[in-house]
Amino acid sequence: MYLLLSGEGSGDMGACDSGLGVCTGEQFKPGPMSVIVDQLVELSQDFEFSYLENQLVSFVSKSFLAESKQKPLKKKMSFRGKKKPAETKYYFENARLLAVVAKQKSVEVNDTVLAVLFRDSDGTASAGRGDWKNKRDSMVKGFEVEAYEFGVPMVPNPKSEAWLLCAVKGTSYQACHKLENESGNDRGMVPLKDQLSEALCGKSSVIDIKEMLIDKRIDVEKIDMPSFNQFKVVLGEKVRLALRLP
Amino acid sequence: MIKSIWIDNFKSLVDFELDLSEFTCLVGLNGSGKSTVLQAIDFLSQLMDGDVDSWLGQRHWGSADINSKLTRKNNIAFKVVTFLPGLGEVIWSGSVNRKTLRCTEELVSFSAMTLLRVDDGKCSIGKVVDFESLIDGAKTTPERFPIVFEYQGSILSQLKDSQTNVALHKLKSIILEIKSLDLLSPELLRRKTKESKGGLGLGGERLSAFIHEAGSEGKSKLKEELTAVYPQLNQIETRSLRSGWKQLEITEEFGGQLLKSTARHMNDGMLRLMAILSQLEGDNEFLLFDEIENGINPELIEYLVDRLVQSTHQVLVTTHSPMILNFMEDDVAARGVVYLYKTSKGVTQSIKLFDIPSLAKKLAFMGPGEAFVDTDLTCLYQEIEALDIQQ
Numbered sequence: 001m002y003l004l005l006s007g008e009g010s011g012d013m014g015a016c017d018s019g020l021g022v023c024t025g026e027q028f029k030p031g032p033m034s035v036i037v038d039q040l041v042e043l044s045q046d047f048e049f050s051y052l053e054n055q056l057v058s059f060v061s062k063s064f065l066a067e068s069k070q071k072p073l074k075k076k077m078s079f080r081g082k083k084k085p086a087e088t089k090y091y092f093e094n095a096r097l098l099a100v101v102a103k104q105k106s107v108e109v110n111d112t113v114l115a116v117l118f119r120d121s122d123g124t125a126s127a128g129r130g131d132w133k134n135k136r137d138s139m140v141k142g143f144e145v146e147a148y149e150f151g152v153p154m155v156p157n158p159k160s161e162a163w164l165l166c167a168v169k170g171t172s173y174q175a176c177h178k179l180e181n182e183s184g185n186d187r188g189m190v191p192l193k194d195q196l197s198e199a200l201c202g203k204s205s206v207i208d209i210k211e212m213l214i215d216k217r218i219d220v221e222k223i224d225m226p227s228f229n230q231f232k233v234v235l236g237e238k239v240r241l242a243l244r245l246p
Numbered sequence: 247m248i249k250s251i252w253i254d255n256f257k258s259l260v261d262f263e264l265d266l267s268e269f270t271c272l273v274g275l276n277g278s279g280k281s282t283v284l285q286a287i288d289f290l291s292q293l294m295d296g297d298v299d300s301w302l303g304q305r306h307w308g309s310a311d312i313n314s315k316l317t318r319k320n321n322i323a324f325k326v327v328t329f330l331p332g333l334g335e336v337i338w339s340g341s342v343n344r345k346t347l348r349c350t351e352e353l354v355s356f357s358a359m360t361l362l363r364v365d366d367g368k369c370s371i372g373k374v375v376d377f378e379s380l381i382d383g384a385k386t387t388p389e390r391f392p393i394v395f396e397y398q399g400s401i402l403s404q405l406k407d408s409q410t411n412v413a414l415h416k417l418k419s420i421i422l423e424i425k426s427l428d429l430l431s432p433e434l435l436r437r438k439t440k441e442s443k444g445g446l447g448l449g450g451e452r453l454s455a456f457i458h459e460a461g462s463e464g465k466s467k468l469k470e471e472l473t474a475v476y477p478q479l480n481q482i483e484t485r486s487l488r489s490g491w492k493q494l495e496i497t498e499e500f501g502g503q504l505l506k507s508t509a510r511h512m513n514d515g516m517l518r519l520m521a522i523l524s525q526l527e528g529d530n531e532f533l534l535f536d537e538i539e540n541g542i543n544p545e546l547i548e549y550l551v552d553r554l555v556q557s558t559h560q561v562l563v564t565t566h567s568p569m570i571l572n573f574m575e576d577d578v579a580a581r582g583v584v585y586l587y588k589t590s591k592g593v594t595q596s597i598k599l600f601d602i603p604s605l606a607k608k609l610a611f612m613g614p615g616e617a618f619v620d621t622d623l624t625c626l627y628q629e630i631e632a633l634d635i636q637q
Contacts, residue, residue: 066610069612078616079619080619080620086621086622087620089611089612089616090608090611090612090620093612094611097611123604125603125604127628128628129604129621129629130622187632
């Protein structure tokens with residue numbers, strides 16, 4: 001199995017060196033979300049093997065996916081409607097494009113490629129618009145449209161800081177579902193970013209958080225909130241499907 | 247071309263500014279002010295024509311209907327930035343008294359030079375021989391004279407070309423060449439008319455005479471255009487009836503059989519397309535169409551959008567149709583699609599749709615129409631407001 005990751009930026013899934021759109025191996029600088037993916041994959045496959053350490057991971061940036069945007073299918077343009085709620089198409093299209101890249105990668109590496117697509121559900125610009133579940137489900141549909149069965153949506157509600165806060169807030173790992181009601185707007189009253197920084201006494205850099213994940217001060221097994229659980233369950237299913245485990 | 251307009255105290259337009267491209271498309275929720283913008287631009291054109299009373303009459307409005315209920319100001323202020331070929335940016339600004347419907351203040355300037363000034367019941371006009379001397383910065387020597395006659399609109403509507411100057415003359419013709427078809431209706435398009443008076447009329451009621459006056463060459467060109475989307479169309483004809491009424495007729499060919507129909511029995515879409523195409527082929531520099539997609543079936547949308555975008559005239563349309571937007575190239579949409587919205591105070595504001603960060607992000611992954619239709623417009627104001635605060 002091989003991992004293909006895509007995220008928003010260096011603070012979540014990571015980024016390529018020197019601004020590359022696609023990278024593998026040492027050129028990929030993984031972020032905290034990549035570490036979470038790697039750890040959960042390891043837990044799901046029931047044997048010790050890190051894809052990050054063994055450099056069996058490729059990364060594609062958001063802008064690389066945007067550049068491979070297809071011309072709109074004119075007559076077949078997809079409309080919002082009962083089956084397609086508002087503010088979901090961005091997630092759908094990102095999943096479609098990643099699925100295409102994943103299928104190409106699979107031929108290239110001659111192995112099953114598991115693609116994990118990370119996107120915040122509630123960013124600063126579009127704060128409060130659309131529904132988390134609809135956004136996440138539209139990623140699943142995007143993978144399905146491309147007939148790609150190894151796609152995993154990684155969509156925190158509202159953003160990755162909520163998952164991390166669950167572990168590091170005063171009452172660690174308790175009542176984390178409440179964090180899903182916070183706004184994803186970084187310019188809001190008490191942004192999650194600031195809450196995370198405060199909980200970590202300012203030590204909330206990408207390196208700090210990665211270290212905490214690696215030495216289990218942030219324990220992914222204990223994070224319990226709906227958006228995280230849903231991601232974890234689907235990731236586990238797809239890992240077992242890819243590795244043909246029961 | 248017209249580069250931008252600013253208008254203050256016209257219906258929901260209070261301190262409202264709109265940047266215009268060669269092709270501009272206004273979108274927004276119902277009641278956001280799209281039609282009002284078309285009316286305001288038409289109003290500005292009418293100021294240059296002078297007969298503002300008739301304009302109000304055509305729309306069944308009184309002078310009390312044009313000002314905004316959202317401000318206590320009496321006058322309607324405006325500023326139009328134009329680009330005159332061979333010269334450059336010429337700005338016409340002024341203030342219209344709602345009761346007399348006259349521009350009690352007016353200023354036309356090029357660079358730092360004043361070409362026309364109206365205030366305190368007096369007028370001064372800079373003497374300019376040609377564009378070259380203006381560009382060279384030759385001093386204009388204004389002649390100031392008292393205004394001793396009654397008029398409506400701009401003083402330029404009353405002055406002969408020989409009384410003004412070359413730049414004012416060009417400015418006047420550019421403003422007069424704005425044609426708004428914001429009330430185009432199939433019922434009116436079907437009417438017989440005697441003469442076009444140089445246009446289709448506000449609702450398209452002069453279409454039959456307009457096509458008649460275009461002559462056989464004009465009719466044949468229009469037919470060529472329309473056969474691209476109506477291959478069965480064989481001929482467009484007009485007939486002069488008793489008392490000079492002009493009747494529009496088409497002949498269609500189905501399986502070798504020719505069928506003739508008068509405008510009364512033509513389909514809405516073909517009539518509207520005929521009206522739009524006849525205008526695109528006409529002399530008016532700036533064309534305004536409200537709800538451009540009305541009556542046009544989806545198969546023809548691409549053709550229509552291509553014709554509008556490629557037109558040699560400046561075009562402004564309004565639409566609710568994501569299909570119209572989806573048939574624009576990304577760069578055309580990024581430049582030309584303007585989102586109108588109302589603030590919490592009820593005034594209309596404009597922003598380029600794809601200057602809104604979340605929309606720009608979507609445009610990278612989907613067509614302009616798909617990005618538009620995917621967006622929850624009822625909440626979009628919050629993002630725009632946050633942008634304003636940031637700025």
